Amino acid sequence: MAGHPHYREAHPLIFVITHWINLICMVMLAFSGFYIHYPFFDGFMGVARGMHFVAMYVVIINLTFRIIAAFFVKTAQSLDSREVDLDIKNWLPQEKNRHQFFETVKYYLFLRKEGVISAKYGSLQKIAYLATIPLTYLQAYTGFAIYGPTMDWGFFSGGLDLVGGPMNMRIIHYLGMWVFILFTMVHAYLANIYNFAPSKLIFLWKETVPEGKH
Amino acid sequence: MAQEAHGALHDLLAVRGVTRRDFLKYCGSVAAMLGLSETMAPQIAAALEAAPKLMPALWLNGGSCTGCTESIAQVDTPDVATIVLDYLSFEYFETIMAAAGSWAEKNITKRAEEGGYILIYEGSVMTGQDGYTLFVGGGPENEGAKKGTEILAEAAKNAAAVIAVGSCAVDGGWIYGYPNASEATGVAAFLQKEGIKTPVVNMPTCPVNPEWVVAMVVQLLIVADRDPAKFLEVTPMVKRTYTDAVTGEKVGLLMPKAIYGQTIHDNCPRRGHFENGEFVTELGSKEEAMGYCLYKVGCKGPQTFTQCPVTRWNRRASWCVESGAPCIGCGGLNWVDNNAPFLKRTSDIRIGDTGVQAGTIGAAVGAVAAAGLVLHGIGMKAAGRIGDGPPMEEMKAYDRKRLAKKGGDK
Ligand code: HEM
Ligand code: HEM
Ligand code: SF4
Ligand code: SF4
Numbered sequence: 001m002a003g004h005p006h007y008r009e010a011h012p013l014i015f016v017i018t019h020w021i022n023l024i025c026m027v028m029l030a031f032s033g034f035y036i037h038y039p040f041f042d043g044f045m046g047v048a049r050g051m052h053f054v055a056m057y058v059v060i061i062n063l064t065f066r067i068i069a070a071f072f073v074k075t076a077q078s079l080d081s082r083e084v085d086l087d088i089k090n091w092l093p094q095e096k097n098r099h100q101f102f103e104t105v106k107y108y109l110f111l112r113k114e115g116v117i118s119a120k121y122g123s124l125q126k127i128a129y130l131a132t133i134p135l136t137y138l139q140a141y142t143g144f145a146i147y148g149p150t151m152d153w154g155f156f157s158g159g160l161d162l163v164g165g166p167m168n169m170r171i172i173h174y175l176g177m178w179v180f181i182l183f184t185m186v187h188a189y190l191a192n193i194y195n196f197a198p199s200k201l202i203f204l205w206k207e208t209v210p211e212g213k214h
Numbered sequence: 215m216a217q218e219a220h221g222a223l224h225d226l227l228a229v230r231g232v233t234r235r236d237f238l239k240y241c242g243s244v245a246a247m248l249g250l251s252e253t254m255a256p257q258i259a260a261a262l263e264a265a266p267k268l269m270p271a272l273w274l275n276g277g278s279c280t281g282c283t284e285s286i287a288q289v290d291t292p293d294v295a296t297i298v299l300d301y302l303s304f305e306y307f308e309t310i311m312a313a314a315g316s317w318a319e320k321n322i323t324k325r326a327e328e329g330g331y332i333l334i335y336e337g338s339v340m341t342g343q344d345g346y347t348l349f350v351g352g353g354p355e356n357e358g359a360k361k362g363t364e365i366l367a368e369a370a371k372n373a374a375a376v377i378a379v380g381s382c383a384v385d386g387g388w389i390y391g392y393p394n395a396s397e398a399t400g401v402a403a404f405l406q407k408e409g410i411k412t413p414v415v416n417m418p419t420c421p422v423n424p425e426w427v428v429a430m431v432v433q434l435l436i437v438a439d440r441d442p443a444k445f446l447e448v449t450p451m452v453k454r455t456y457t458d459a460v461t462g463e464k465v466g467l468l469m470p471k472a473i474y475g476q477t478i479h480d481n482c483p484r485r486g487h488f489e490n491g492e493f494v495t496e497l498g499s500k501e502e503a504m505g506y507c508l509y510k511v512g513c514k515g516p517q518t519f520t521q522c523p524v525t526r527w528n529r530r531a532s533w534c535v536e537s538g539a540p541c542i543g544c545g546g547l548n549w550v551d552n553n554a555p556f557l558k559r560t561s562d563i564r565i566g567d568t569g570v571q572a573g574t575i576g577a578a579v580g581a582v583a584a585a586g587l588v589l590h591g592i593g594m595k596a597a598g599r600i601g602d603g604p605p606m607e608e609m610k611a612y613d614r615k616r617l618a619k620k621g622g623d624k
Contacts, residue, residue: 003602037573038559039510045491099612107604110593112611115604148480161455166517167543167552167561171572174560178576182583189587193594194603 006201006208009076009084010120016205018066025059026180028052033177056143063136079120080213091130094119125190128183135179142173227263234259247429247525248437248472261436268303269440270331272322272369275308276348276362277389277398278337282380283309285421299428301435302332316358319350322365326372332434332442333373333412336422338382338389339366339404341460342397366401367408374442376401376414377430379422381549384467385456387420391550392564394460403458403465413446416467418474418520420544425525426473433470450475452519456547467547473525478515478541481523484508494538497557502538512557514543 011019032048032055039045070091074084078096096119103116104124116122121129145156146169163169191198197208227237241262242255250258275283286299287310304311305321313321325331340347341363346354348362360368370376378401381387389398402414417426430449438445450471457464479485487493488507495501495510507513518541527533534541543553552561555569562569594600609617 039491039493041491042493043491046489048491049489099610103611108590110597113597113604114607115599117607117610148477158455161457164456165547165552167514167546170517171560171563174572175576178579181576181580185580185583185587189591193591194600 003210004079005210005213006079006197007076007082008201008205008207009082010079011202011205012073012075013205014069014073015066015075015087016202018062018069019202021062022059022066025055025062026184028055029059030177030181033174037174053147056140059136060140063133067133075120077120079118090120091126097121097123097126128187132183135176135183139173139176139180142169142176145169146173241432243425243525243530244429244432247425247521248433258432258436262301262432268301269435270325271302271304271334272325272331272373273304273307273334273336274322274366274369276335276337276366276383276401277340277396278380278382280309280336281421282336283307286424286427299424299431302334302431305331316351319358319360322369326368329372329374331373333369333376334379334427335366335370335376335383335401336379338386338396338398339363339401340389340396340398341404342395347396363404366404367410370401370405370410370412373412375434375445376405376412377427378402378414378416379427381418381420381544381546384416384418385458385465385547386460387418388550390460390548391554397460399458399460400465400467402467403461403463406463406465407461413442414468415446415449415451416469418469418545418547418549419522420549423520423522423525423527425530426470426521429473430470454547473521474519474545476519476521478518478520478522478535481521482507482515482535483523484535497538508535508538508540510559511540512542512555512559513540514546514553514556515541517552518543518546520545 028051032052034040035044035048036052039048070088071086073087075087075090076082077085077089077094096117100116100118101123103112104118104122106112107114107116108124118125141156141159144150144153145159146166150156151160151166160166160169163172191202200206200208227234238255238259241258242252245252245254245258273283305325306313306318308318311318339362345361345363348365349359350362350365351357351359353359378384382389382398383401385400385403386394386398387400389396390400400416402416405412405414415430417430419426433449434440434442434445438448446468451468452471452475453466453468454474455464455466479488482488484505484507487505488509492506493501493510494506494508497511502508509516513535515535522533522541522545523535525533526536540557542556543549546552551564554561558571560572563572563575564570597604
């Protein structure tokens with residue numbers, strides 16, 4: 001974190017694109033979702049639903065692609081190095097993050113001064129990013145369970161029975177949206193709190209290299 | 215019982231002054247409900263009229279408001295539905311039978327011994343208070359005294375099929391709703407718990423729509439040749455599984471697919487306005503009269519699987535949404551808990567005894583998080599971390615401690 005370089009090797013172009021697609025879809029899904037939950041102005045329901053139904057497929061395909069790509073694309077394993085290895089290693093536990101979980105929590109609670117040593121993603125960060133995967137699929141599951149054309153499929157009707165019917169499923173889907181909103185709030189906050197170098201990289205694919213590094 | 219050449223129904227119709235035309239028209243709508251072509255109407259009419267004998271049936275009332283009976287036994291003017299239902303020979307029907315006392319109770323026992331009947335059950339099965347509800351025969355010490363649940367078990371055991379009419383009979387209905395003091399449950403759950411295997415056909419809504427009961431009776435008598443086994447075979451059913459909170463049974467409720475297979479929202483006449491985004495915001499407004507969609511005033515049509523928009527109510531005059539009121543979801547499972555407050559889009563989430571809307575929870579948590587992040591940001595600034603970030607540690611705290619320990623050992 002500390003004024004460290006932001007090399008393109010950390011986020012190759014393909015992952016800049018997947019992040020963009022994900023972000024745009026999420027904004028569309030949350031906006032249309034709020035509207036479907038309670039139409040707060042007139043004349044938009046058809047569009048809102050269409051928007052939701054398009055974005056939901058895109059977001060699922062995008063995420064699935066991102067996961068598969070992790071096994072093929074190489075990314076940097078460390079913040080201050082251009083050296084790359086398979087991206088999936090950044091998602092599995094790494095030696096650099098060992099014993100650092102509670103130290104990271106302490107850091108964010110202002111219980112220690114110095115930043116903690118970490119791999120490309122710190123331990124908290126990694127857990128949060130990893131959590132978006134099952135969350136997105138869960139949101140897709142609850143979404144298809146309230147989607148007319150699919151709700152009768154045994155895979156989804158079983159879930160409907162479990163939660164006590166489509167009304168409860170809609171409420172779960174709605175609350176799921178809030179989990180994404182909370183994630184995004186914290187995520188965007190932490191990504192930008194020190195400086196905008198991380199955002200420049202993930203959105204504009206622009207490197208920030210402190211003096212003396214290259 | 216009239217059993218002449220014309221058959222029983224012909225006479226009933228004549229006596230009640232229903233013209234052949236009315237009857238044919240009605241059979242046409244029954245055909246539509248059964249998913250048959252309306253050109254089948256004359257066949258249905260002929261078969262109904264020619265059928266030589268009535269089918270024995272028992273109608274039992276459980277924990278109910280008797281609304282389903284009211285809905286069906288529209289006695290002020292002859293209605294075709296009522297007359298077709300007369301085709302069932304009710305040997306027990308609390309609300310409208312002439313028999314009373316032990317004589318009436320014997321009708322149940324006798325019929326249950328002989329078999330060959332269908333049982334129609336209205337109302338919830340009240341299992342609370344040790345079953346001392348709907349009790350007949352004075353005190354428990356009297357000979358022949360029975361609990362309501364015992365009567366149901368006796369009548370159901372030998373029946374060819376049970377038709378659970380109205381949401382209460384299906385899963386306990388509104389009586390099943392929180393806090394369910396009477397421990398009300400549905401017929402299917404109760405029979406499953408008792409190990410009684412008689413098939414149950416479930417017909418929710420509160421009350422049950424008489425036209426649907428007629429459709430099923432026609433299906434049983436005509437399409438299935440009065441054979442309940444064949445009836446179950448030839449009638450497409452949807453199965454809605456739920457776990458009953460009272461008996462703990464996981465129950466697969468069979469419901470006729472032609473009636474309970476699609477949502478109200480799928481067939482609603484206001485649906486065009488839904489897609490256009492034209493909504494009623496206030497009941498009694500101009501928008502309501504213009505046929506705008508009732509989604510914002512709590513319509514539960516999107517989650518409710520019934521054919522109300524197609525069959526309609528009150529002798530096919532109108533129905534909830536058409537008349538300007540949001541569907542309150544009376545045809546769903548656990549329908550009050552799942553749909554109240556009726557004028558809100560989603561049901562309340564119950565925390566203890568109070569209900570909270572999901573939107574309130576979301577907004578509150580979101581606001582707390584936003585405030586937390588602002589505070590945290592102020593802290594980050596105060597800690598001088600903004601800009602280049604904090605000074606980095608040279609070594610992990612864990613390693614430092616270990617080194618220090620090693621150093622201490624030496
Ligand atoms: C990923 C796959 C997703 C699928 C398959 C899906 C599907 C659906 C469907 C079918 C509906 C009901 C639309 C209607 O009946 O008109 C819906 C509603 C909704 N969706 Fe999604 N969705 C997905 C993702 C998301 C995400 C990521 C969010 C939020 C960030 C979201 C938020 C909402 C909200 C708030 C509603 C309204 C719920 C209500 O109150 O009724 N959805 N979704
Ligand atoms: C305001 C919106 C957002 C901003 C400013 C933002 C910013 C960023 C930044 C700067 C990174 C790089 C982090 C680093 O290298 O330290 C990143 C990565 C990531 N973000 Fe976001 N993000 C946003 C929205 C979202 C949303 C809505 C999601 C998912 C629901 C999301 C999921 C992720 C994930 C999973 C990564 C890891 C990227 C990868 O390796 O593929 N982000 N984001
Ligand atoms: S009135 Fe109800 S059922 Fe009809 S379109 Fe609107 S939400 Fe759907
Ligand atoms: S429209 Fe809804 S509330 Fe009205 S009878 Fe049908 S299911 Fe019940």
